[in-house]
Amino acid sequence: MTLHKLGKDPESPEGKSPTVYYDDETDNYLLQGWKVLDEERLRQMDIPEHETVIEFPKRMMQFFPEVNGSGGPGSDS
Template sequence: MRLTFIGNDPDSNPTGSPTVYRTDRGSWVVQGWVVTDPQALTQMDIPDGETAVEIPDRMLQFFRQGDRGLDS
């Protein structure tokens, strides 16, 4: 899988996380904060091999494909 950096949280210092990547497989990879809140986790059915990450609303701007010439 090849990743293309799309953007990171401009308000996150010093690490620049969360981060959004586009793959060459027509999907997205999101780096964010691991969800550890027990109450939140009981509301999800997360299978083995998956996890949940949290990103702030301000990161949604990076999912607008047309703005970056990523539309297929």
Template sequence: MSLEFLGKDPDSPNGGSPTIWQDTETGDLWIQGWTVQGLAARAEIGTIPDGEAVVRVPRRMLQFFPEGEQ
């Protein structure tokens, strides 16, 4: 596995997350972001299986996502 850095949120304080990388072998995206907080959001999302997480990524970060396969 080799990860290629795609972008970091330019508006994040102290150069923190969110950050996006792409696996150069599989094309999978690796995303660092803010975990879901708050009862209302958790209730809408429902059960999150062990070993998984839901992260929030600001819309302004879409510029760093590669175009989808056609």
């Protein structure tokens, strides 16, 4: 398995987070973001015990190959 870092949030202090990764073995994205701890927001979702919720800024969508048209890792183009 190889994770490919597709992009970090250019507006994040110290460039620590959020980050978009692509896993070439599972063909899935991994998202590093801010933990959602707001109980009111969490109550509005049906989250299974084995899952979690992160907050991810809209501006980070640019790093998904399907959005930016680059093809990127795992694409056939």
